[in-house]
Amino acid sequence: MKINTLVISLTLVSGYAAASDTPVQPTGAMPPSAQLCVSCHGAQGEGIEPLGPRLAGLSSEYISTQLHHFQKGIRQNATMMPMAMTLQGDGIEQVASYFSAQQVKTQVTPLIRGKQVTFADDTARLAYQGDWSRGLPACVTCHGPSGLGGGLFPRLAGQQASYIKTQLLAWQDGARKGDVDGMMANVANKLTAAEVDALATYFANLK
Amino acid sequence: MKYSAMLLLAATGLFTLQAQASSTEQAPERPDKQAPLPSFPKMPEQTYLTPRPLSAIPDGAFGDKVRLGYQLFVNTQQLRDKYVGNELNCTNCHMDAGRKANASPLWGAYFAYPAYRKKDDKVSSFEERIQGCFNYSMNGKAPASGSPELVALSAYAYWLGMGGLMDEAKISGPVPELSDTELLKGAKREDFPLPEGLAKVMTVEQRANLPGRAYPEIPKPELAYSPERGKEVYVAHCQTCHSVDGQGQAIAGVYALPPLWGPKSYNWGAGMHRVNTAAFFIYENMPFGKSMQLTHQQAWDVAAYINSHERPQDPRSKGDVKQAQEKYHNDSDYYGLSVDGKVLGTESYPVFPKKS
Incomplete structure (x- = not known):
């Protein structure tokens, strides 16, 4: 929290926020709007089973679309619908941008279609x-x-x-x-x- | 003379109507210069040839050719810069790896060649037909006659078709192995080697017209097809997968959701650049998985929208768009027509460019 305040103050001082009403987050830092997500999705969006799925590895476009869907009830979930409602203004964009930037810890070597002709499974x-x-x-x-x-x-x-x-x-x-x-x-x-x-x-x- | 004057009048009339909405020229109705093999309307309750599962491909040298054919078919990009000059894979247009009926299945084509093709004004073998795919649909440079790739694709097509026909005729056992020379020719000929008993069940002509071959024809649209209306269809039903700019979507470098126009797509000589062919394909096969059915009108309109964008040059063009248009186009396509103030074909992308 202290760090966040410091970051915001520094940002304000350096004048970057002059063009916008909301403080600009330095690249990589968690925006305050994302703090609510952490208890179920993890600080790096790694996911906490069974509370919340992994968000790292999802695109910003996908995360923001889903948050809009929760807000509008297109996607129904008792927990996520009210959570999504807390994101106002450019909150959705901030959260989507933060979690989509998180790296998936495990590497998957993609199996390109055609490499394998038959599957026993x-x-x-x-x-x-x-x-x-x-x-x-x-x-x-x-x-x-x-x-x-x-x-x-x-x-x-x-x-x-x-x-x-x-x-x-x-x-x-x-x-x-x-x-x-x-x-x-x-x-x-x-x-x-x-x-x-x-x-x-x-x-x-x-x- | 009178006839063409009437056509001209009719075309002018259409153009005037269209011109109010936009600056896109209407493709005029003219005799078809590069008609593909005829397709037929889909019949209700029709059953189709079912190829054997891939796990039935036999071990050994012949089976290896069949397997390679499958692999080249679904991952044609392994031939990029060698024979392929865009981001497409055969399976983008021939669904389910060339097995699906009404999606120009390989098995349907295999028994329909050798055949006279208006496009080439000659009788083409199956191998020559595939070479055409490389030159046009893949915007590349076809493998030489008899090359392992053409043998493999022919072997795969033959194996799919023959296994299906044998099963229908209740002829058990593995698909008979054929020499490369036989494989490359195609099966529409009296001297094509068949398993015993099969010749009695079907004539050459019947085998060449298997139900489900090609893309089923749909009726002409009630309203002349329009790229402007097509754009609305595209935005509503296509762009999630193919992107706003038609450039498809790559994941891990693979364009499973293919680019539809521009430098990475099929060129102006490919069958799919024709509005009718694209409309037939789309109506039957899109949106992917068929969660809904577009109307005939929507299929024609969106085909017109997709095919009224610039794409790689027609390899047969000798540098003069007007000349190439007169010689090869003007049938059901936009080559040489003016769209948004630009004549399509004049700013075409290169044929067989190296992947940068």
Whole structure:
């Protein structure tokens, strides 16, 4: 807290804040608006299972979109809806920018599509090749090789299994919306309960 | 003469209508100069050939060619700078690694070649057809005849189709191995080697017209297609994946969500640059996973929007856009037409550029 005050005072003194009403944060420092997130998501957005998913590794675009969705009730969650409401002004941008800048601690070497032709594991095959007999595209088409994510498509690699599962179920029962043309709901609704479990574990273990 | 004067009048009429909304020229209706193999409207309740799973590819030298074909098909970027000059992979347009019906499946094409192609004004073998993909869709330089890549892609296409046909005819056993020479020719010929019993089930002509081949045709739009309306469709349904600027999205260097125009996409000679081909593809296959169905009109309009942007040059052009337009275009496309004050083709991107 002291450090923050010092930083803000220094910023004010140096005159950077002159153009804006809100103090400009030095690169890398946690903005005050993000402090509320820490108890569930961790100081570096590393996630605390089962309180909150990992935010590190998600894009700023994705985090801010989801916060807007919580605010508008497009994405329903008893904890996150009121939390998101606390973010006013450019709070959302600050939080999104801070957590998206955090590094994921474990390195994943992406498996590029085509490298492997056959998969003994049905779940890996579903993730990499989909099941078009059911109109199911491969997860990696949108979420990227090894589910690394990018833009509006969240990273799945190394995310908590419990969280991935909860989200797939939320897509299925409509508690989570906001995907363009219902693309993700369409995919989730074609998955069996066993596949939801298996995919959640599969991506969580890509570390 | 009278006919063309009427066409001109009709085109002028259309243009006047369009001009009120924007400065985009309407692509005139003209005889098709580079028509692909005919496609057919989709039939309800139709069943389609089902290729065998990839795990059924046999061990050994022949199986290795089939596997390599699959790998090149889904990760065509491994040929970047060698034969490929953009960011696309075959599987971007041929869904499910060339296995999906109504998404120009490889198995449908394999049994349809050799075939006369208006585009080349000659009978093309299957290998020559794939060379065309490299030169146009991949904005690259085709591998030489008989090269391992063309053998592999032919082997994969053949294996997908033959396995499916054998299963339908209840002929068990592995797909018969063929020599490279046979593989490269394609299967639409009387002397194509078939497993015993299969020749009696289907004629060459029937095999060449398997249901699900190509992209199913959709009716002409009620209103002349319009890039302006298409832009609205694009913003609402396409840009989340393909980006606001049409440049797609790369994750870990892979454009699984491909660029649709500009220097990283297919060139002005590719089949997909035609509004009709793109409309057929889009109506049947987009948005990815088909969570909703676009209307026919939306498919035509958004195809027009996508294909009224600049892209890499038509490799057949000799430097004169007007000349190339007269010779190769003016059918269902925007090459040589003026869009937002610029004639498309005049500021085209290079053919087969090195990846920077």
